[in-house]
Amino acid sequence: xxxxxxxxxxxxxxxxxxxxxxxxxxxxxxxxxxxxxxxxxxxxxxxxxxxxxxxxxxxxxxxxxxxxxxxxxxxxxxxxxxxxxxxxxxxxxxxxxxxxxxxxxxxxxxxxxxxxx
Ligand code: DGP
Numbered sequence: 498x499x500x501x502x503x504x505x506x507x508x509x510x511x512x513x514x515x516x517x518x519x520x521x522x523x524x525x526x527x528x529x530x531x532x533x534x535x536x537x538x539x540x541x542x543x544x545x546x547x548x549x550x551x552x553x554x555x556x557x558x559x560x561x562x563x564x565x566x567x568x569x570x571x572x573x574x575x576x577x578x579x580x581x582x583x584x585x586x587x588x589x590x591x592x593x594x595x596x597x598x599x600x601x602x603x604x605x606x607x608x609x610x611x612x613x614x
Contacts (some may be wrong), residue, residue, distance in 0.1 A: 499546045503595040508542050516567055517572075522558040525601075526564055534604025535573045535580070539565050545597040548586045562599045575603035581610070 507514045507526055516525040517537060528536040541558040545551055551559060563582075570576040580603030585592040 499550070500545055502596040504538075504540050504594060504598065505544055508540065512520050514561060516587060520561070521559045523565055525569055526570055528600065533602040533607065535570075535575050535601065537566075537569055537573075537601040537602060538586060538598045539569070540598040546595040547592060548584060548596060550564070558596070566601045570603065573603065581602065583608050597613060 503512065506512045507516075508524045510516075514516075514529075516524065516526045518525040518539075519542075521542070523539055523541055525537055525539040528538050529538060532537075537561045539560070541555065543555070543558060545555060567576070568580055570580050583600040583602065584597065585600075
């Protein structure tokens with residue numbers, strides 16, 4: 498079994514978060530270290546450490562991440578102007594919390610997707 502992260506405790510409401518949405522498959526809450534006016538994390542309730550561990554059994558939950566991202570973007574008033582969805586994986590991807598999550602970022606012009614190198 499993969500090791501739980503703080504996100505499992507947030508999902509179970511054992512520690513506080515600014516939760517925006519929860520259903521049987523996914524949970525959405527504001528990022529504690531916001532990088533944009535809207536910065537929400539949308540996570541499968543099931544612990545999947547990284548995108549390397551996704552399987553066909555996760556299709557519904559992973560699809561739900563997009564459904565909920567679009568819903569929250571509309572609620573936050575950022576849908577028309579646009580936003581960015583990011584899923585980081587492992588060291589080169591800059592992943593810090595090993596419970597797969599989608600970042601929803603918006604509310605300002607975000608600039609280039611990657612710094613030029
Ligand atoms: P990543 O680098 O993709 O693994 O992003 C992890 C994000 O999780 C990072 O933007 C900060 C956020 N984060 C870490 N710990 C907590 C927490 O306890 N609560 C909340 N709301 N966000 C957290």
